[in-house]
Every structure is written in structure tokens, then in C-alpha cells.
Amino acid sequence: MKIFSRALMAVALTAAVTGCKTFLDINTNPNQPTSVTPDAILATALATTAANYTGSNPSTGVSYNSYASFAADYWAKSGTVSGFSEERTYNYSSTYYQGLWSGTYGNLNNYNLIQQSGTANGYPNHAAIARIMKVYNFLLLVDEYGDIPYTNALQAAGNTAPSYDKASDIYKDFIVQLKGAVADINAAAAVTGARTVGSEDIVFQGNMTKWKQFANSLLLRILLRESQTTDATINASVATEMMALQSAADGFIKTDVVVQPGYAANSNQQNPFYDRYGFSVGLTAPTTEYSFVMPTGYVIRQDTLNADPRISQLYNTGKSPGYGATTYVGANAGEGTSPTFIPTNDIVGSRFLQGGTFLLGPNAPTVLMLLSEHLLSKAEAETRNLMAGGQAAAKTDYLNGIEASFLSTYRDAVTAPGTIAGATTATPGVVQYNTYIAANTTNPLVNYELAATNGSLGKQSVILYQKYLAENTVASTEAWNDYRRAAQPKIEISLQAGSNPFPKRLFYPQTEVNTNLSNIPTGTTQFTKIFWDVVD
Incomplete structure (x- = not known):
């Protein structure tokens, strides 16, 4: 084309x-x-x-977030499907x-x-x-x-x-x-x-x-x-x-920026993510791709490490060897034998929660920009003195950014999340946000005051860490861009990557090679950095 x-x-x-x-x-x-x-x-x-x-x-048949969810270590291949070789090896084409x-x-x-x-x-x-x-x-x-x-x-x-x-x-x-x-x-x-x-x-x-x-x-x-x-x-x-x-x-912006053309539970009218990774019209059966992907062990560990209640809105629980009861189970990126979704098998991995944040319903709007992304970006700009306000302003935007993530996570399928200024304990997500902050007063991955100005737990790193958690699947593209820009957080490379590092970009498409080859820049591979990618 x-x-x-x-x-x-x-x-x-x-x-x-x-x-x-x-x-x-x-x-x-x-x-x-x-x-x-x-x-x-x-x-x-x-x-x-x-x-x-x-x-x-x-x-x-493709989307930016689907690509970036694998690249940013949110998604892994489940054990119910083969393929995904590019995602596991980083050998793009x-x-x-x-x-x-x-x-x-x-x-x-x-x-x-x-x-x-x-x-x-x-x-x-x-x-x-x-x-x-x-x-x-x-x-x-x-x-x-x-x-x-x-x-x-x-x-x-x-x-x-x-x-x-x-x-x-x-x-x-x-x-x-x-x-x-x-x-x-x-x-x-x-x-x-x-x-x-x-x-x-x-x-x-x-x-x-x-x-x-x-x-x-x-x-x-x-x-x-x-x-x-x-x-x-x-x-x-x-x-x-x-x-x-x-x-x-x-x-x-004061709320999430969303598209809502009137998605409905009818053929060719469902929310596009729900239609691909959720359930068929009428909730009669999950789509094929619903069982193809699952969360990575890395992102599961971040939620459990911090006693993050948002995880209960993201995934089902499953079983894994060594666990006597169900728990949240992810797959390591590139894992040779990933958990499956077979109910009779004792190796049952987590998957997207029906009715949860990712699969709210066929009529849920599509996010173009999260308020949490904006607020945490503003916090980063302030903590790095790119914007005025210093650490006091950065801390306020940091906490508001996390709270905005909770409002998005716990909203219903139809109502867009409200503003931070208007949130009360009656607002879905506020109580859970308060619980999260209170449970992590000694945790430098959550408590802004404990994050050092520099170092592996510096304030920029902690802001980007919380931004990464907020953007899971809904805005994976932005998390992937932040990782390439700032090398934070320290996500895990695929077990089957061999000597390949994380990819840095996509190849120019074959359709463009076929029609505009003389103008395509030469010498680019999936490891050629974009101009703003300077931190390793």
C-alpha cells in the first residue's frame, strides 16, 4: 500500500x-x-x-500498545500458544x-x-x-x-x-x-x-x-x-x-483523555481492545487472543512487592507449582514453558480480569492520554528543575499522579474518572489509594520523601517507576518510550534474547521498502536509537 x-x-x-x-x-x-x-x-x-x-x-490488525506491552515487559506469551518469536528473541523484521x-x-x-x-x-x-x-x-x-x-x-x-x-x-x-x-x-x-x-x-x-x-x-x-x-x-x-x-x-488536562464514539456490545461496535483481547459479542466466549497473552512475572512482582491493591482489578489469580493456593502468576519474558490457562492443569497463569481495568466492558472508552501520565510527567519536570516549583510541587504532582491512576483503575465501564480536586472517599479508588500510601510509608518505591535525589532510587527513577505501574497495558507505548529515554524502571530482558539487547525501534515496513526504498535512511536496525534515546 x-x-x-x-x-x-x-x-x-x-x-x-x-x-x-x-x-x-x-x-x-x-x-x-x-x-x-x-x-x-x-x-x-x-x-x-x-x-x-x-x-x-x-x-x-495491530496497535501500538500491543507491540509496546511486550517490549515494555508488561505482557508475555502464555503456554497455550506458540509463536511470538519476535517478542521473545528481539529478532525483528x-x-x-x-x-x-x-x-x-x-x-x-x-x-x-x-x-x-x-x-x-x-x-x-x-x-x-x-x-x-x-x-x-x-x-x-x-x-x-x-x-x-x-x-x-x-x-x-x-x-x-x-x-x-x-x-x-x-x-x-x-x-x-x-x-x-x-x-x-x-x-x-x-x-x-x-x-x-x-x-x-x-x-x-x-x-x-x-x-x-x-x-x-x-x-x-x-x-x-x-x-x-x-x-x-x-x-x-x-x-x-x-x-x-x-x-x-x-x-x-484534568481527567483522562478518552475516545467514546458509542461503543456497544454489538458486532463491530465493541471497544477495540475488548473486542480483540476480551470477549465476543454477548459475553458468550472469550476471544482467541484472550488466552494468548498474560502478565509478566516482573509486573506481577512489582504489584505484590508493594502490596498494591490495583492488582485485584487487573488480573485473575491462578496456580503455579509450589503454591498451595491460588495467587497471581505471570510468565517470565521469553520463558520456554509458560503457564497455561487449562483449568485441569496445576500450572494456571493469571490473565486479564473480565470486568477489571483492562476489560471493563464492550462499551468502555479508549484512553488517548492518562491523567496519571501527565501528572507524573509534570512531577518529573519539576524534580529535575525543568519546571518551577521544586520538590514541593513535584511531590504534590507525584501523589496526585498515583491517585489519578487509582481513579482510572477503579472507575466503572461508562463513567470517565473524575478530577483529583473533586475526589472524596466516596470516589471509587480513593480508599484504595489511601490504603496503598499508608502501607508503604517506609518503602522508597512509593514514599517520595525516601527517594534520594540521585541514584537507583532517585526521585526521577521513583516517578518513572510509579508511572510505569500506572501505564500498564492501557498506555504501554508511553512506558516503552520512557524506558528507552531514561532506562527506568529496570525491566527484564527476554530469556530467549541471546546476545540481543532490548530493541530500540521498529524496522521501516516492507510496504515502504517496496515503494520508497531510495528515500529510506540506510543502516538502521531494531537496535538503532531514536535521537532522544541517550541513557543506557
Whole structure:
């Protein structure tokens, strides 16, 4: 597939918006930009991003979080299936997860269409949303591939073999685009006759202040990602932008950012992660992939080590040799004989809890950004003096970040978690959070005051450790990026990796090799670092 001559349009709109009989369709002829208006395809684009990020795009069958859940040592292969050789050996190929590339560029084509049409036809807020989401999606590509087509991308038949831009240069433009999108939203308020955003916005329901807050939080993610390079110019830019961002007029996100197009327990309408790793329509039987993956022993040990009550919302218990009763059982990454899910076998491993955090239900929303990620990122910026406030502000954001994780973990299938400011002991997750903090007063992996300024249990390390726990499976992509950036926490390498270290990136996909070989950077392997990956 030539990613610049064909867009993949996964239609995921509520019946009220589209009236379509099917929930996810593929439109293979998007080359008539004047035939659609931005409000008609915005929900399509947003729902496709959700499917690409977690679950799977119906046209590619892959997602970023599925890849990253193995790479970040959250998931291992269960004993009920063979395969997963790339995950166990780190011997990647150009076909491994290649659908991420085509699925993301297809999605970007949709946003590009919205931006161009919105700007030209009186939909300035739709155009600004698309501008923000283009950064969100291009960031996913840069962080997994490095240099990519950017400046000359998305030109359809006008350029089917675009040149590649340097990853660090693309990062510079991300800052320009996000700040520009916020300015566009502010300017749109004064535009006479500008179309407002309505129910087609399946993220914020037309609340443009929240879109500006999301843009600011996304900018924080970007700046923190490149904050440990050895490039003096980049470091100076990060310092300047961080301080400016801290005083941004609209602030940052206050809750998890989620996509909710109207997921339902009907064929082709279920939450994409639930549909792939959960249960079939009507809860009649688990999907095939439900039994293929299981938690790693590493992530299970972190939860049990810290008496973390969140584990009860994540996994079923199972049996393992040497245990007289059921307990939480994971598999070591690359383990030769992994625990199985056969009920009659005494080696029964844990799996995703039906009705728990990962499999809340077929109607649960899809997360694009966790509030816990944002708050813990802000805490890291403060403890490293990239933002003002020092250790006092860092500790507050650190504790609020952990609490936000508990609110997400214990929320119900329909209601999005509330704000930290409005949480009480009646809010699901607050009591469990208080119990967790009280049980770990002497634990430097939890108690911020006990974490040294530097060292293996330094404050940055402890913040990233808690962030890792919060992002389990729901936002594995961000945990994987943080590990490559800062080498924290000390996750475990696969037992079958041989002499291979952790991978650093994905190969350029075979589809791109077939159509744009002359422009692909040479000499890259899965061990070639992205420019911001400088800490081992």
C-alpha cells in the first residue's frame, strides 16, 4: 500500500452522527476532499486513532500498545500458544507490526483532509483539532521509526515517494504546530459564522478549552521525551518551552483523555481492545487472543512487592507449582514453558480480569492520554528543575499522579474518572489509594520523601517507576518510550534474547521498502536509537 495515495478511513461514529448500519467501515476512495465536510469525518478519524493506539485497526490488525506491552515487559506469551518469536528473541523484521505505519498514515490523511477543508470552509475549530491530532499521530511514528516522511507527506498522488525528515527536526515542528493549534482555537472565537464543534467530537464534545489543555499536555510529553539529549540546542529549547508551558493560560488536562464514539456490545461496535483481547459479542466466549497473552512475572512482582491493591482489578489469580493456593502468576519474558490457562492443569497463569481495568466492558472508552501520565510527567519536570516549583510541587504532582491512576483503575465501564480536586472517599479508588500510601510509608518505591535525589532510587527513577505501574497495558507505548529515554524502571530482558539487547525501534515496513526504498535512511536496525534515546 502506498501510504500517500490511499487513506484508510475506519468509520466509527455513533448512529446519531452517521446513521450507518456498520460501526467500522473502510473507505478506499477518500480522494474527493470537496465531497465531505470536517464535521462528517472527525469522529471517524478520532475513533481510528483509538483503534490504532490500543486494540487494533480493522484494516491492519495491530496497535501500538500491543507491540509496546511486550517490549515494555508488561505482557508475555502464555503456554497455550506458540509463536511470538519476535517478542521473545528481539529478532525483528520489516514485516513485524508493519501495519502501524500504514494505519497511522491512513489516519493522518483523514486529519489532513479535515484541517485543509476546515481552514478553507469555515470550520476553524475542526481544523485546530486535526492539527493537534496530526502531532499526536506523527509522534507515534517518530518514536517507533525515527526519521519519517513529514514535510512532503500526505500529498496523495502528488508525491507517492516522499523524502524523509530528521526526527529531531520533526520534534521542533511539533512545538510549532501545537502552539499554533492553541492560537487557532483562540482566534476562532472571533470568526463570524465559524462552525461550532458538536457531537462529532467524541473526545471532548466540542469543549475547545479542553482541546487546548490536551495540546499543552501533549507538548509536555514531547518536551520531556527529548529532555535528556546531549544536544545543547535541544536542551536550551526544552528549558525555554518548559517554563513557558508552565504558565500556559488554559493549563493542562484534568481527567483522562478518552475516545467514546458509542461503543456497544454489538458486532463491530465493541471497544477495540475488548473486542480483540476480551470477549465476543454477548459475553458468550472469550476471544482467541484472550488466552494468548498474560502478565509478566516482573509486573506481577512489582504489584505484590508493594502490596498494591490495583492488582485485584487487573488480573485473575491462578496456580503455579509450589503454591498451595491460588495467587497471581505471570510468565517470565521469553520463558520456554509458560503457564497455561487449562483449568485441569496445576500450572494456571493469571490473565486479564473480565470486568477489571483492562476489560471493563464492550462499551468502555479508549484512553488517548492518562491523567496519571501527565501528572507524573509534570512531577518529573519539576524534580529535575525543568519546571518551577521544586520538590514541593513535584511531590504534590507525584501523589496526585498515583491517585489519578487509582481513579482510572477503579472507575466503572461508562463513567470517565473524575478530577483529583473533586475526589472524596466516596470516589471509587480513593480508599484504595489511601490504603496503598499508608502501607508503604517506609518503602522508597512509593514514599517520595525516601527517594534520594540521585541514584537507583532517585526521585526521577521513583516517578518513572510509579508511572510505569500506572501505564500498564492501557498506555504501554508511553512506558516503552520512557524506558528507552531514561532506562527506568529496570525491566527484564527476554530469556530467549541471546546476545540481543532490548530493541530500540521498529524496522521501516516492507510496504515502504517496496515503494520508497531510495528515500529510506540506510543502516538502521531494531537496535538503532531514536535521537532522544541517550541513557543506557
